[in-house]
Amino acid sequence: MIEFPSNFLWGAATSAYQVEGNNTHSDWWHWEKETGKENSGSACRHYELYARDFDLAQNLHHNTHRFSIEWGRIEPEEGKFSRDELNHYLDVILTLRSRNIEPMVTLHHFTNPDWFSTSIGWENNISNAYFLRYCDFVVRALAKHIRYWITINEPTIYLSHAYILGVWPPQKKSYTKAKAVADNLASAHAGTFRRIHAIYKESGLPRPAVGIAQHMQAFVPCTPAIKNRLAAYMRNKWYNFGLLDKLTREGTLDFIGINYYSRQLVDLKKWGLNNLAKDICQQNHHPLKRNSLGWEIYPDGLYDLLLELKKYRLPVIITENGICTGDDGLRWKYIYAHLNSIHRALENGVPVTGYLYWSLLDNFEWDKGFAPRFGLIDIDYTSYTRTVRESAVKFGQTCKTGILE
Numbered sequence: 001m002i003e004f005p006s007n008f009l010w011g012a013a014t015s016a017y018q019v020e021g022n023n024t025h026s027d028w029w030h031w032e033k034e035t036g037k038e039n040s041g042s043a044c045r046h047y048e049l050y051a052r053d054f055d056l057a058q059n060l061h062h063n064t065h066r067f068s069i070e071w072g073r074i075e076p077e078e079g080k081f082s083r084d085e086l087n088h089y090l091d092v093i094l095t096l097r098s099r100n101i102e103p104m105v106t107l108h109h110f111t112n113p114d115w116f117s118t119s120i121g122w123e124n125n126i127s128n129a130y131f132l133r134y135c136d137f138v139v140r141a142l143a144k145h146i147r148y149w150i151t152i153n154e155p156t157i158y159l160s161h162a163y164i165l166g167v168w169p170p171q172k173k174s175y176t177k178a179k180a181v182a183d184n185l186a187s188a189h190a191g192t193f194r195r196i197h198a199i200y201k202e203s204g205l206p207r208p209a210v211g212i213a214q215h216m217q218a219f220v221p222c223t224p225a226i227k228n229r230l231a232a233y234m235r236n237k238w239y240n241f242g243l244l245d246k247l248t249r250e251g252t253l254d255f256i257g258i259n260y261y262s263r264q265l266v267d268l269k270k271w272g273l274n275n276l277a278k279d280i281c282q283q284n285h286h287p288l289k290r291n292s293l294g295w296e297i298y299p300d301g302l303y304d305l306l307l308e309l310k311k312y313r314l315p316v317i318i319t320e321n322g323i324c325t326g327d328d329g330l331r332w333k334y335i336y337a338h339l340n341s342i343h344r345a346l347e348n349g350v351p352v353t354g355y356l357y358w359s360l361l362d363n364f365e366w367d368k369g370f371a372p373r374f375g376l377i378d379i380d381y382t383s384y385t386r387t388v389r390e391s392a393v394k395f396g397q398t399c400k401t402g403i404l405e
């Protein structure tokens with residue numbers, strides 16, 4: 001039997017664009033149509049059905065729920081802010097609170113207002129001023145209901161997918177632009193962190209906890225060859241810890257949010273900067289079970305990364321961890337194994353304070369569409385019926401008791 005601390009945060013995460021539906025003012029909405037990708041359309045209709053979804057989360061004993069605010073709804077045209085949409089999110093928050101669920105709010109989860117992407121974009125140095133203005137509007141209105149803020153979800157995934165690999169909007173493949181985006185996202189985070197704290201102080205509210213959701217993966221050398229070990233070391237330093245080193249140095253994190261899913265087997269074909277950054281083993285040398293997108297299941301990696309995070313002496317929250325699969329038994333095994341890793345890390349002195357499964361609902365998995373099923377709750381995309389999965393019930397027991405049987 002494994003027991004977690006009594007004040008542990010337990011729950012699940014979603015993001016606005018992936019569940020709400022009809023985010024017509026967001027850049028993704030237009031991009032989906034231009035590229036002919038599967039459209040997000042009504043998604044899970046969570047924009048209308050959130051109260052029922054939170055009933056289910058409450059029945060599953062979640063005490064925390066992470067969700068995001070869609071910037072394109074709040075500011076559909078540059079400088080025009082929508083009170084109605086703000087009130088929608090206020091109602092989302094009050095609906096959670098009335099079910100004794102702590103809301104954790106993400107201010108940016110990959111999507112931007114279409115006007116922002118078309119005329120400004122994150123590669124532009126003034127981008128963070130626009131972001132800050134939006135955050136200011138939202139935070140002032142919601143501050144008294146919120147203790148946990150996440151400024152930006154996975155900056156490294158956003159910039160690599162949108163500006164290096166070019167598979168997400170705005171599909172710009174440029175290292176120079178990617179570097180500018182990295183710098184601008186980092187300073188947008190820092191500016192927002194300071195602004196949030198200033199607003200709470202001004203309003204006489206208790207100090208909130210402001211963090212980031214950092215994507216981390218385990219980089220494992222496929223063979224112990226020096227080239228592979230060096231590449232794994234460098235990737236870990238760049239992708240996993242580069243931004244965290246910077247933000248902790250400048251003191252702009254109250255907690256570290258970690259999104260962890262999988263590992264990457266590093267196998268360098270030859271020496272070169274690109275190879276150091278990208279080469280992976282294609283041979284399936286050390287096969288592990290995979291999710292339906294082919295990502296390997298590697299719970300030990302989470303343990304190793306958590307131990308490395310100890311040096312920052314900050315609370316750590318697992319802000320995402322989950323599996324897309326048609327095998328719900330495997331989903332529970334995945335959750336169980338990762339909770340085990342987290343518990344081992346706790347025993348070794350890592351201050352982990354919460355675990356949020358990705359995701360509460362099946363949802364729109366970006367350029368992969370609706371096929372991947374990450375949810376604790378199944379969505380029928382024709383009738384929008386929700387069905388609670390067996391894994392959700394098992395996880396719910398742990399949420400209720402803090403015990404992993």
Ligand code: FCB
Nearest residue numbers: 015153154157259358365
């Ligand atoms: C993370 C994203 C989240 C979801 C999961 C599967 O990288 O933050 O929106 O797509 O992956």
